[in-house]
Amino acid sequence: xxxxxxxxxxxxEIKDELKEKVAKLRxxxxxxxxxVIQVGKDPASTVYVGNKKKACAYIGIESLAYELPEETTxxxxxxxxxxxxxxxxxxxxxxxxxxxxxxxxxKVIKTISPKKDVDxxxxxxVGALSIGQQGFVSCTPAGIIELLKRSGIKIxxxxxxxxxxxxxVGKPMAxxxxxxxxxxxxxxxxTKDIKEVTKRADILVVAxxxxxxxDESYIKExxxxxxxxxxxxxxxxxxxDVDFEAVKDxxxxxxxxxxxxxxMTITMLMHNCVKSVEGR
Ligand code: GUN
Numbered sequence: 001x002x003x004x005x006x007x008x009x010x011x012x013e014i015k016d017e018l019k020e021k022v023a024k025l026r027x028x029x030x031x032x033x034x035x036v037i038q039v040g041k042d043p044a045s046t047v048y049v050g051n052k053k054k055a056c057a058y059i060g061i062e063s064l065a066y067e068l069p070e071e072t073t074x075x076x077x078x079x080x081x082x083x084x085x086x087x088x089x090x091x092x093x094x095x096x097x098x099x100x101x102x103x104x105x106x107k108v109i110k111t112i113s114p115k116k117d118v119d120x121x122x123x124x125x126v127g128a129l130s131i132g133q134q135g136f137v138s139c140t141p142a143g144i145i146e147l148l149k150r151s152g153i154k155i156x157x158x159x160x161x162x163x164x165x166x167x168x169v170g171k172p173m174a175x176x177x178x179x180x181x182x183x184x185x186x187x188x189x190x191t192k193d194i195k196e197v198t199k200r201a202d203i204l205v206v207a208x209x210x211x212x213x214x215d216e217s218y219i220k221e222x223x224x225x226x227x228x229x230x231x232x233x234x235x236x237x238x239x240x241d242v243d244f245e246a247v248k249d250x251x252x253x254x255x256x257x258x259x260x261x262x263x264m265t266i267t268m269l270m271h272n273c274v275k276s277v278e279g280r
Contacts, residue, residue: 011263040070092118118272141173143264155180164207212243
């Protein structure tokens with residue numbers, strides 16, 4: 001049976017470290033403030049935004065919530081982001097995605113000041129990551145690196161395979177694993193023989209958005225499996241992109257869904273908020 005990588009416990013450990021840091025910063029006169037913007041009422045976004053606010057309260061970060069109506073125009077949203085860029089009290093700006101269709105997501109992301117881009121989505125943040133310079137890193141892949149390190153899993157010199165090439169997970173994940181000296185391969189919908197590639201993986205990161213797609217036939221004996229999926233199975237139960245039951249005896253370590261990668265995303269957002277005031 002594989003070792004279960006307990007994302008909930010690791011996330012809690014990091015949140016407590018951050019809470020201590022924030023208390024110290026406050027004692028020195030530095031407060032941290034995150035602005036969270038949601039446009040419309042997407043139910044999943046409402047849950048995520050609520051959890052972000054809760055995490056802020058736990059750690060001691062002030063959160064400013066902007067709940068804007070679905071009809072908000074692109075110009076109105078851009079104006080709000082610009083005002084928050086100029087607001088010295090605000091250290092981090094997060095615009096919850098997806099945005100309504102009439103708003104150009106890329107334009108909004110580009111408008112956020114890279115100094116306040118705690119999501120790590122701005123082209124300047126992504127560019128900095130790709131050439132090994134300082135900047136904010138996308139929270140989910142950054143959280144996966146923390147999960148691996150804090151579980152004592154070596155990345156240096158190992159075969160790392162990622163399924164999925166999204167801007168939020170797959171691509172930054174590849175850059176981060178490369179930064180840790182992994183040998184990195186990215187599979188996607190045009191990959192000819194996915195299994196032939198994934199079976200080479202010492203560390204397999206699955207971020208494809210298909211319920212239980214990866215079973216034992218995709219993995220090598222003893223592989224470390226990181227499941228980024230948040231899907232529903234045939235009975236409507238929350239599950240990952242990996243068929244946990246099918247791979248648990250072949251893998252050496254695995255993240256469960258829920259309780260694996262999920263809790264790390266918000267935790268790394270909190271980490272980025274703290275980073276936004278450090279070294280100022
Ligand atoms: N929607 C789903 N995940 C995320 C995230 O990490 N950040 C933002 N801004 N929106 C999201």
